[in-house]
Amino acid sequence: MELLRLVVDEVWGGDVAHILGDELTMRRWAWRLVPPAVALVVGLGASGCSIGADAADDAADDSADGRWAVRSADDQDLTPPGERKPSPVMTGQTLTGENLELSSLRGRIVVVNFWASWCPPCQAETPALVMLAGRYPQVAFVGVNEKESATVAQGFVRHNEVAYPNIIDRDGTLAARWPGVPGLPTTFVLDARGRIATRVVGGVTAESLGGLLDRLAVER
Template identity: 35%
Template sequence: MGTINLGPFAISLWLILLTIAMFSSLAVGRLTARSWKVDIEPILWTLLIAAVIGARIVFVARYFDGYKAAPWSIMDIRDGGFSKSAGMMLLIALGAWFAWRRKEARKPLVLAVGTGIVVWYLGMTALIGRDTGQVKLPQVELVHLDGGTFQLQSLAGKPMVVNLWASWCPPCRHEMPVLRDGQAQYRDIVFVFVNQGEAADVVQQYLKAAQLSLDNVLLDSKLQVGRQTASMALPTTLFFNEQGILVERRVGELSAATLAQRIESLRKPGRP
């Protein structure tokens, strides 16, 4: 999923879509409540909160190994670890239960929840289509940290994880150990670390101070990769298949669990 950039800030399109779907549902709920003279707004908020919590719980349960080293990170939802399908199923099931228990609220509740689901589904379809098959591995010449120019395309042929980062970016620094461990763990995946806009000595000093040993550290002084993939927010991690086509995009910090989820998705046969 991409972002909308507002100056130095980047807002996830996924979050914007969730907000639009939520307020669409609330708006329909308020309008229909006037006709049926029943207040369903508390029910709608209950459904939303339950769906978000349920989506997080299911995700954590599925990728619990990624949280074992730091169990408290389960509470840090900034890693984007949610099971959207589980959240949607819980919302529908709980909504059906409320509709069964509250006959007077049944019609406005069905209309409000249905509106939110339709907005969410159409938005997700548009966002997935926006990235899938549209963005390819940039054909750019970068500079290797060890010296000399380097063609990013020369690493094509295997699934690839391209991390766009900078040493001044706190979330970038925080997720680096996760990506380092991922590079060592997922040997069938090529990990590439493309620094955005910093000099070689700055990058080398940071890696040395942080005691990070990474392969494929490249310098992109002109921000070519970020511009060509519409990924100007940092950190951004791009997931390309064997054909060099973008299949996943994560804007913001990755955890071990959310990295595992995306690697699992990247390995699926038949992905565009």
């Protein structure tokens, strides 16, 4: 946070940093105020955005004690079916006011994407998610907005023409139940039995996620 404030101070002056104030607002505006090369040095545009130390610590504790054995899809691997763990129970109200229970999607492959509107990698991957949701109607896509208001999330969804349901995780409790959400975006792919087949930390692409969905569909 201090490094980010120093960069904004240097590029745009102390008045801007003073007006922006808190970290969340600084992050939301830094990409509009700071030249791209400088922003990369700060690290805002890396593979993911921080969602807070508590969630990261919880995820690390879960992995360390063996409660969750989830393979990251950095190398596009799927966890072997016999090693997959069931997804957590997740229920929430969508942005359209409906209740969504993850268990109701059992029988379908499910993509669960944790995101926030201020996160640049989340912004970058959204068109691919929207395209894939249209290309794979048999796959259920669910977005989980982290720690933002419904108004902010609705604006992002509307601007990006996101048709699949999104729920609000206002205090981060939903993310804390999942195995390893160290930052945003983080995407989980569930098999038709509701088990976690893989996890992608950082932004997805149409090619990478589409390949995973194709391979998972062959299992059924």
